[in-house]
Amino acid sequence: MTDIIDFPDIKPSSRSYTPGTYPQTEFVAQNGAKSVIRYGNKKTDAKLTLGFTNITDSQANEILNTYDNVNSDYDYIHFPSDSSIAGVNNVALRSRFQERDTSGNTLLRYRFDGPPTVTSVRPGRSNVQCKFVACLDGD
């Protein structure tokens, strides 16, 4: 049973989001004609990257703990609106970033797309880079 885990309450200093793609295969004939076989009507593999600049070492450790917690049980992550998605005022866009519909239902499940990268900046301060991929679970 997978559980939902809130990402730590830390505001990122940079964020990038790439929507998922529809599962399909393209066949291109020699004359250039293109045929597409579509396997589903739901996007998958949305990407979210969060960068945290000059956060405290304890905050960096919180993120690493979240990485451990999520991956040990194959749980998934929820990004709170007022921290991870801070600065996005439009509710619909915020829901897209969170991969939820406007009613709050989860469409895709975010997981880490590789371990976070922690760069020590000065005593007690670190930069952390996290990459996430939104998965369409088959449960």
Added chain:
Amino acid sequence: MAGFYSGKEGQLFVNGIQAAKVRSFSFSMNQAVLETVSLGDTDRTIIHGTRSYTGSASIYYYQETAGAGSGQLSIIINDIIKTANEAGKGDNADSDALTFKLRIADGSSAGRFIEFQAIPSSFNITNAVGEVMAADISFEVNGAPTGLAL
């Protein structure tokens, strides 16, 4: 005693010994900052980064007697410029770090001062018609000052 201070009370010590004829000295401190601005913030927030200190001094070339050298100015020159035993040799001794003490003689025994070890970063000595020969030296402090009573 209450009062202002001018160049008359200024003293420069190099490696613990006072330089004889100092024209001026200056000292500055810089504080680097690290940004902690997060998404959604409207104003720039910062934390302390590393501190750094630099300074400069201008010293006249002054000899007590012919052939004696210019005291602490000669010490500086010999500490930062290293000779080679043959021309074209590129592998020679490193320059030495120097200890500077910038002091205001305020009438007390210790005076008011700041003391630090520094590595000279530039040195320029000029001899020109109509001017007194003098050397300008700039330095960067190694670590934090070791003494401070200003």
